[in-house]
Amino acid sequence: MVTVDAMALGKDYATQECSIARALEIIGERWTLLVIRDALYGVRRYNDFLVHLGIPRAVLAARLQALTAEGILEKRRYQQSPPRDEYVITERGIALWPALRSLGLWGRQHYTEIQLRYFRHADCGTELGPYGECPACATVVPVEDVLMEPGPGLDPDPADPVSRALLVPRRLLQPLELPVQPGRV
Amino acid sequence: MVTVDAMALGKDYATQECSIARALEIIGERWTLLVIRDALYGVRRYNDFLVHLGIPRAVLAARLQALTAEGILEKRRYQQSPPRDEYVITERGIALWPALRSLGLWGRQHYTEIQLRYFRHADCGTELGPYGECPACATVVPVEDVLMEPGPGLDPDPADPVSRALLVPRRLLQPLELPVQPGRV
DNA sequence: CATCACAGGTTCGGTCACTGAACCAAGGTT
DNA sequence: AACCTTGGTTCAGTGACCGAACCTGTGATG
Structure with missing residues (x-):
């Protein structure tokens, strides 16, 4: 307790x-x-x-x-x-997105060789700038309009089902729906 | 060891x-x-x-x-x-400034009642936007051109000499020069 | 009805990081 | 010689984290 x-x-x-x-x-x-x-x-x-x-x-x-x-x-x-x-x-919690974005960008630029994930503006497909803005649309992209896509550095066949579900391009905040376990009807 | x-x-x-x-x-x-x-x-x-x-x-x-x-x-x-x-x-390390800025902003907006410090563009005095940009000049302000000033929420007479030295408006990265201890000439 | 599976925990012993206080060492000052 | 400053190291105690095991409520299975 x-x-x-x-x-x-x-x-x-x-x-x-x-x-x-x-x-x-x-x-x-x-x-x-x-x-x-x-x-x-x-x-x-x-x-x-x-x-x-x-x-x-x-x-x-x-x-x-x-x-x-x-x-x-x-x-x-x-x-x-x-x-x-x-x-x-x-x-x-959503308001922490810019901080997480900054941290992740720093980690990628200084410690990750290959890009693990892309974050794009869902409306236009442009990759986000360092502050979560869309360079093409010149606006700050709302978190729910951020599209997350796997990059080349990501394991294409991870063991756990959550990682597998996150391999599909998807918007942030979108609830994760896991496929029903095999063996069930 | x-x-x-x-x-x-x-x-x-x-x-x-x-x-x-x-x-x-x-x-x-x-x-x-x-x-x-x-x-x-x-x-x-x-x-x-x-x-x-x-x-x-x-x-x-x-x-x-x-x-x-x-x-x-x-x-x-x-x-x-x-x-x-x-x-x-x-x-x-300087590249972590945007992440720290974001974290600090989140902390202030959600957990600090009064503003503790202002961060301004040294060139024009405008307070920085959420991503460390100067709204007036429409540029990202280099860290060495960020002016840090005490806000109303800060203790005006702190005990330790470092906090005292940081009460003076000063640019980021500028080396801290402590006043020589009293009793010395 | 007994058993099993599943989601979402709690409990427990071991380990490891953090804490505060004490101690240490090199150099300079009086 | 004694003392001060800076920048540490050492050590015992505490608390957080760890993995594994166990528990509970509910539904599904045989």
């Missing part, structure tokens, strides 16, 4: 008067930003986060609860029987 | 094919982004990082070494006798 207090504290940077430090208190723990990334990609279910991230179950449960408490994810019942909840990213 | 191997591994997200995950393996550990933030603010010396961050000495030493190994900071001798080194941010 984790108390609300222990949750609220987390790892704080008490002496820092800085909005970066405030942000890091919320999303700076291990795995947290990857959970948010997956949520932007359309992942919503506990088990999908689990297999896609390879995160320990207890840590995932703690992160989902903390992010829900912070209003970054929203827990929502999507079926009554059996009762099942999904975690949907909120406006506050 | 920390081996180079243990350093290189750190906490990795082995299963993730993602440039965000690659980035987080480098800069995702506790304190790391705040060290880089301070380096962008012009902090260069071990002791200045120490007092400004309130970070344990061992952790600071490990972070400085890791960031130097990653080419984000550069260790440079600034005086021969006694031998003293400073840690200067490199191009690779």
